[in-house]
Amino acid sequence: MNALDNLINKVGNDKVLHFLGGGLICAVLFILLSSAGAGSVLSFAVGFLFVLIISVIKELWLDVKADWYDVLAAMAGCVPVILASGVGILISKLV
Numbered sequence: 895m896n897a898l899d900n901l902i903n904k905v906g907n908d909k910v911l912h913f914l915g916g917g918l919i920c921a922v923l924f925i926l927l928s929s930a931g932a933g934s935v936l937s938f939a940v941g942f943l944f945v946l947i948i949s950v951i952k953e954l955w956l957d958v959k960a961d962w963y964d965v966l967a968a969m970a971g972c973v974p975v976i977l978a979s980g981v982g983i984l985i986s987k988l989v
Contacts, residue, residue, distance in 0.1 A: 909967040916945045916971030924979055934983055942972050 902910055923941035928934065949968040953960040 905967075908961075909963065912949070912964045912967035913971040916949065916968030917975050918971075919945050919948070920972040921975045924975060934979070938976050938979070941975070942969070945969060945972055 920941040923944055924937045927937035927940055932940075945968050946965070949965040953962065953965055957964075
């Protein structure tokens with residue numbers, strides 16, 4: 895737990911929240927689009943692009959000063975979702 899606390903103290907709560915929010919939005923969009931019949935690659939791309947667009951809009955219009963590391967943190971939140979979904983898809987194809 896100490897290592898996690900050190901990481902949060904190093905990057906800051908704001909970046910951690912952007913990471914988690916980006917991952918959550920990406921995951922929800924992937925699940926919704928996949929269950930609606932969209933292909934996996936399309937679902938990944940839409941989730942990734944939506945997080946990018948929303949993050950940029952948030953930084954430009956809602957914040958006093960744009961912090962592009964917040965956008966990067968949100969985009970980084972999509973990476974574990976894409977990796978986990980990809981592994982799940984690969985396992986389902988192999989079984």
